[in-house]
Amino acid sequence: MRGGGDAEGGRRQAVSDEKSRPPIGAKLIIQRGGKVGKEFPISGTEAMIGRWDADGGIFPDIDLDQDDPEAKVSRRHARIQFSNNQYLIEDLGSTNGTFVNRGPRLTPGAKQPLKNGDEIIVGKTFLKFVLS
Secondary structure, three states: OHHHHHHHHHHHHHHHHHHHOOOOOOEEEEEEOOOOOOEEEOOOOEEEEEOOEOOOOEOOOEEOHHHOOOOOOOOEEEEEEEEOOEEEEEEOOOOOOEEEOOOOOOOOOOOEEEOOOOEEEEOOEEEEEEOO
């Protein structure tokens, strides 16, 4: 009977893995600031938004260094995660804040759900969250 228990545990793990596996085609597109239309694909279950800093060892998945000449985006600005079948964004204690759909500034560490078409503002850069 022990094998049956292991199989059940395997099925539970597979269901859990499916909930944490992001759908294909999530991306951010610059709408204002930097190179309008530039796309940043989101792969995996987590993507950090920020500015590249080799000296500080900071290499964000979504690097806005070239698209943010005034350095309004923090090096570690925000993070997008996929968890429980949804994308979430959280501010990482940035200097100039993170905003979704021009709502109130996100509280650092508080995760907010993202929907297809949401507008994300980091510094002076406007991004559109797109699922395809």
